Amino acid sequence: MATVGNSTNIFWHECPVSKVDRQKLLNQQGCIVWITGLSGSGKSTLACSLGRQLHCRGKLSYVLDGDNLRHGLNKNLGFTPEDRTENIRRVGEVAKLFADAGLICIASLISPYRKDRDACRALLPEKFIEVFLNMPLELCEGRDPKGLYKLARAGKIKGFTGIDDPYEPPLNCEIEIRQEDGDCPTPNEMAGQVVSYLEDKGYLEAQ
Numbered sequence: 150m151a152t153v154g155n156s157t158n159i160f161w162h163e164c165p166v167s168k169v170d171r172q173k174l175l176n177q178q179g180c181i182v183w184i185t186g187l188s189g190s191g192k193s194t195l196a197c198s199l200g201r202q203l204h205c206r207g208k209l210s211y212v213l214d215g216d217n218l219r220h221g222l223n224k225n226l227g228f229t230p231e232d233r234t235e236n237i238r239r240v241g242e243v244a245k246l247f248a249d250a251g252l253i254c255i256a257s258l259i260s261p262y263r264k265d266r267d268a269c270r271a272l273l274p275e276k277f278i279e280v281f282l283n284m285p286l287e288l289c290e291g292r293d294p295k296g297l298y299k300l301a302r303a304g305k306i307k308g309f310t311g312i313d314d315p316y317e318p319p320l321n322c323e324i325e326i327r328q329e330d331g332d333c334p335t336p337n338e339m340a341g342q343v344v345s346y347l348e349d350k351g352y353l354e355a356q
């Protein structure tokens with residue numbers, strides 16, 4: 150019997166089919182690929198490309214995209230620091246469930262605050278792969294596919310990441326994707342970098 154948060158008198162129920170059983174079935178290891186970066190850095194593009202490459206190799210993944218989750222699970226949250234923290238916390242918990250199901254869970258969120266990302270890592274420390282899309286603000290702002298930077302510069306959106314709200318880059322991420330000689334790798338190349346990491350670390354086969 151335990152007390153967790155505001156819940157008292159609660160019990161953990163163990164199921165007979167384990168994570169190891171599920172991983173054997175899928176021939177892969179459940180994990181969290183956490184993609185962080187500025188708006189417009191290419192998080193959703195990488196997440197989709199990675200999902201496609203894994204699918205082509207017969208590996209089961211699922212994308213948790215910040216923008217998309219804000220249409221449902223997180224629709225009561227805005228962009229204050231407290232709301233962003235709660236947004237990341239919820240997605241971290243959901244990602245942990247997907248990883249427990251045996252999937253390669255791809256979470257793509259700005260997740261601007263280091264402490265929030267670190268809290269997610271702490272949920273599954275051995276199976277958390279932080280991918281930093283290290284694209285310069287000028288590139289992201291130049292892309293501006295949704296016109297949000299323009300609105301932020303005009304003062305019509307307050308607290309926009311990179312403009313008047315901070316982005317804290319990772320200090321110890323597993324993978325960093327950046328421009329080479331001023332060129333951004335293609336979406337396929339970015340995804341390939343992550344797939345190579347997953348393969349090298351043995352995630353693409355059962356333990």
Ligand SMILES: Nc1ncnc2c1ncn2[C@@H]1O[C@H](COP(=O)(O)OS(=O)(=O)O)[C@@H](OP(=O)(O)O)[C@H]1O
Pocket residue numbers: 187188189192193215216219228232233234236237257258259260261295297306307308309310
């Ligand atoms: N103030 C502010 N700051 C940053 N982003 C904003 C803001 N307002 C709206 N948007 C849009 O919301 C998308 C980011 O959602 P996330 O859930 O990834 O953000 S966070 O991790 O909670 O910071 C983000 O999507 P991406 O461009 O895909 O990153 C924006 O489209």
Ligand SMILES: Nc1ncnc2c1ncn2[C@@H]1O[C@H](COP(=O)(O)OP(=O)(O)O)[C@@H](O)[C@H]1O
Pocket residue numbers: 186187188189190191192193194195292294333334335336339
């Ligand atoms: N590697 C890339 N090379 C060229 N353009 C890219 C690349 N990645 C993303 N883009 C483009 O940049 C814009 C922002 O990408 P998106 O994935 O929506 O970023 P985010 O999810 O981080 O906001 C889109 O128009 C997308 O087509």
